[in-house]
Amino acid sequence: MVKNVSFKEARDGEADCLNCSLRESVLFAELKEEDFEQLHDPIDQYTLPAGSTLYHAGDKGDRMYTVRSGTLKLVQYLPDGSQRIVRLIRSTDITGLECIVGETYQHDAIVLQETEVCALPVRVVEELSKENPALYRELLNRWQRALNEADAWLTELSTGSAKQRVARLLLRLVRNTQESQCNLFAREDMGAMLGITTETASRTIAEFKRQSLLVETSPNQFLLDIPNLHRTAED
Amino acid sequence: MVKNVSFKEARDGEADCLNCSLRESVLFAELKEEDFEQLHDPIDQYTLPAGSTLYHAGDKGDRMYTVRSGTLKLVQYLPDGSQRIVRLIRSTDITGLECIVGETYQHDAIVLQETEVCALPVRVVEELSKENPALYRELLNRWQRALNEADAWLTELSTGSAKQRVARLLLRLVRNTQESQCNLFAREDMGAMLGITTETASRTIAEFKRQSLLVETSPNQFLLDIPNLHRTAED
DNA sequence: CGCGACATTGAGTTTATTCAAATACGGTGG
DNA sequence: CCACCGTATTTGAATAAACTCAATGTCGCG
Secondary structure, eight states, X not given: OOOOOOGGGGEEEEOOGGGOTTGGGSTTTXXXXXXXXXXXXXXXXXXXXXXXXXXXXXXXXXXXXXXXXXXXXXXXXXXXXXXXXXXXXXXXXXXXXXGGGTOOOOSEEXXXXXXXXEEEEHHHHHHHHHHOHHHHHHHHHHHHHHHHHHHHIIIIISSSOHHHHHHHHHHHHHTTOSOOEEOOOOHXXXXXXXXXXXHHHHHHHHHHHHTTSEEEEETTEEEEOHHHHHXXXXX | OOOOOOGGGXXXXXXXXXXXXXXXXXXXXXXXXXXXXXXXXXXXXXEEOTTOEEEOTTOOOSEEEEEEEEEEEEEEEOTTSOEEEEEEEETTOEEOGGGGGTOOOXXXXXXXXXXXXXXXXXXXXXXXXXXXXXXXXXXXXXXXXXXXXXXXXXXXXXXSOHHHHHHHHHHHHHTTOSOOEXXXXXXHHHHHHHTSOHHHHHHHHHHHHHTTSEEEEETTEEEEOXXXXXXXXXX
């Protein structure tokens, strides 16, 4: 377990949304220059180290977050203390949307790989979306995207044998990328994503390596044999 | 397998939204009388028999549905043809929200118990929500509710042993009700909800009956021993 | 009554889990 | 630079759980 770093201390500064390098893929994609002038409250930007927590389940937050780079896991806990990872949040994703409907955060959001986020105060998003049907629309889109993702995790990652689940997870990690390269998560996290034990995750990855479905090109960089992984994912 | 009934033929007539008996729990809860006057397109109402299909995954729909009574399952299929039920839709729930963001339906929506729905054309909802922040807000709420439900299915219903999952499903069926009575689904559907086989679902229910965690008071009416089911759900 | 659909049960097999041990890895301090 | 420590991963062996395939039982309906 890595120590928790308070991310308040990690504030990097104010974001320049108008000239944001991710502008076209971000919540504010459709805003015009004059809209940004309404942004009196500055958008803060943070860099969070692996192992730190962006927010906790149950917290009453007033900010949602756009991820500029890195990876977060959204975790829920069962009464017996076991954890389940319900989603991954990656570059250009938004997390913490729920606070716009007044709910507390529904998960622990924990950094897996060093992550840069922009914090968007609910108040700012609400004001802007009042005037901007496009932003409103984009909010709905984001919600639907999260829902599709949740359904896919259930259908693809929590159904079938351990081998199938691991294969599907790996394939999912390289979708929408040219590279068939990716780095893997700790086996414990894999287990928590797939609803299997750490040992089973480890055994499965080890077997994939032996079958060359997976080749470690450099430390924690894996090249995937996508066609054969597809085969493994289906039967 | 029950034959599919085209629900076009089942149209019961026009709904009277203003005087709807479910008014306070429904998407249109916050609308005022004058808003309803803008409703030039009538809201159609249908009754669907068990086994019929409300919509199919991939269809480009222009209507979402409020469920007045009954139960639907939302089903997704894996490439190998196996099915997974990702959510249940019950009284006062809305399904098919995704068509408001222009997506095709993401699931097959299949009736488990005779169901009454009102069909809300996207165009109507869009127009009303333009003028009504409350309706807009309610839409976001509904989306978030679906997302919470999806996460809960992953955390509660797809994690742990078969016994735990079945127990959690049963408990979920009587939440928000006074009665600790419920009727059960076909074992095959239970399996598809929990990510287990039909036989395992059957064996587990049979065992619960023997342990009196479950008593059949009348055909397919079961009385639950909630405290002991809670115990079973946790260890 | 008999058919068909569904539910239950059984036996054998496979798969995943548990618990324990051994190994690799990264980082720290001597 | 190396020894050492803690942590994560891998592997092993025994056990338990779930799956498969087949048979039997049950219920409702024509």
